Amino acid sequence: MAPDPNTPKSAEEGIPYTLEIESINFFVRLMSLLGLPRSVGEIYGLLYFSPEPLSMDQIATRLEISIGSASQGLKTLRSLKAVKTSYVPGNRRDHYVAESEFRRLFSTFLNDEILPHLESAKERIERMEEALPKVSEDEKSFYDIRIEKLRRLTKAGGRLLPALARLLKI
Amino acid sequence: MAPDPNTPKSAEEGIPYTLEIESINFFVRLMSLLGLPRSVGEIYGLLYFSPEPLSMDQIATRLEISIGSASQGLKTLRSLKAVKTSYVPGNRRDHYVAESEFRRLFSTFLNDEILPHLESAKERIERMEEALPKVSEDEKSFYDIRIEKLRRLTKAGGRLLPALARLLKI
DNA sequence: TGCAATTTTCATTTTTTATTGAAATAAATG
DNA sequence: CATTTATTTCAATAAAAAATGAAAATTGCA
Numbered sequence: 001m002a003p004d005p006n007t008p009k010s011a012e013e014g015i016p017y018t019l020e021i022e023s024i025n026f027f028v029r030l031m032s033l034l035g036l037p038r039s040v041g042e043i044y045g046l047l048y049f050s051p052e053p054l055s056m057d058q059i060a061t062r063l064e065i066s067i068g069s070a071s072q073g074l075k076t077l078r079s080l081k082a083v084k085t086s087y088v089p090g091n092r093r094d095h096y097v098a099e100s101e102f103r104r105l106f107s108t109f110l111n112d113e114i115l116p117h118l119e120s121a122k123e124r125i126e127r128m129e130e131a132l133p134k135v136s137e138d139e140k141s142f143y144d145i146r147i148e149k150l151r152r153l154t155k156a157g158g159r160l161l162p163a164l165a166r167l168l169k170i
Numbered sequence: 171m172a173p174d175p176n177t178p179k180s181a182e183e184g185i186p187y188t189l190e191i192e193s194i195n196f197f198v199r200l201m202s203l204l205g206l207p208r209s210v211g212e213i214y215g216l217l218y219f220s221p222e223p224l225s226m227d228q229i230a231t232r233l234e235i236s237i238g239s240a241s242q243g244l245k246t247l248r249s250l251k252a253v254k255t256s257y258v259p260g261n262r263r264d265h266y267v268a269e270s271e272f273r274r275l276f277s278t279f280l281n282d283e284i285l286p287h288l289e290s291a292k293e294r295i296e297r298m299e300e301a302l303p304k305v306s307e308d309e310k311s312f313y314d315i316r317i318e319k320l321r322r323l324t325k326a327g328g329r330l331l332p333a334l335a336r337l338l339k340i
Numbered sequence: 341t342g343c344a345a346t347t348t349t350c351a352t353t354t355t356t357t358a359t360t361g362a363a364a365t366a367a368a369t370g
Numbered sequence: 371c372a373t374t375t376a377t378t379t380c381a382a383t384a385a386a387a388a389a390t391g392a393a394a395a396t397t398g399c400a
Contacts, residue, residue, distance in 0.1 A: 016305055018297065019302070022294050039388075069388080072349090100316060100319055167329060225376095236361065239360070262376075263376065264376085
């Protein structure tokens with residue numbers, strides 16, 4: 001987690017300590033809303049207010065997490081296009097900066113996490129319809145209505161994704 | 171979980187077996203997208219295609235979960251306004267039916283789960299601003315821009331909620 | 341190419357979350 | 371109002387998810 005208030009290491013390097021803490025908190029919560037682990041939020045939160053690119057090693061040290069965790073967290077963030085690597089001359093380590101265009105982060109998330117669910121939902125509804133003819137006529141309308149509602153829900157979900165993307169054009 | 175394909179109990183009571191399975195699957199996924207436990211999705215999925223109100227006991231038996239789990243799951247669903255109790259004459263047990271207006275379910279979810287996050291995010295951004303003046307002038311613009319982006323993000327989030335509610339007026 | 345530095349991977353451990361089962365509580369019936 | 375029936379609560383257990391740490395793989399440099 002974050003460094004001890006008694007040893008504000010970051011202040012020495014110019015990042016105001018409170019800012020760092022609040023940023024990490026902010027993104028830990030945001031990421032957990034998206035179902036991502038704490039460490040991912042911590043890393044992104046740290047990078048977000050870092051004017052300099054940070055190496056994996058620096059990240060792990062600052063956050064007091066293992067390098068394994070840092071590596072996996074950065075992998076996740078890379079796959080979300082939430083961080084990018086930045087070349088630092090005279091330094092062989094990979095360095096990372098936060099991608100501060102949230103739009104990209106969210107659109108990747110929506111496409112990778114939500115869209116597949118929507119698609120499998122559609123298939124599932126089709127299978128429900130196939131199961132339906134075996135039902136007697138008077139029962140049918142109850143089931144029909146429910147299936148229709150599911151169909152509308154997934155349709156609304158489908159319309160939602162682009163709408164979200166538009167609204168999040170921060 | 172769901173009953174064994176070899177003993178389709180539900181067919182005996184008029185609920186097509188495939189429909190029940192697919193419905194449970196559908197809602198297990200949907201609920202887990204909202205961060206709710208599997209059992210909650212199972213219960214809602216079962217109720218969604220049940221023409222008759224079901225008692226807690228029937229639910230637990232059908233899904234092969236404990237009555238403790240059923241009780242807690244139903245509590246969650248009640249708090250989300252996703253199920254309502256229904257009086258069944260000559261029967262002392264509480265019976266449940268699914269609230270099939272998803273709008274209500276989602277708006278409760280948005281208000282209870284998302285809105286508080288947005289509000290705490292605003293406070294957090296204020297604290298970031300307070301931390302800022304300690305920073306030198308040339309560093310300031312970097313931080314200012316980042317904070318401004320966070321502000322826009324939360325603002326977009328704020329606009330999102332009503333937009334979501336509107337789109338989900340299934 | 342060989343070596344050292346760095347990163348990734350993944351089996352193990354830790355932590356967190358969900359489920360069970362049983363005791364406590366509440367509600368209805370005779 | 372005692373007893374049976376139903377529901378809730380909650381400590382204990384099980385399951386799932388995340389973090390660690392060390393071995394394996396990769397990378398850059400001499």
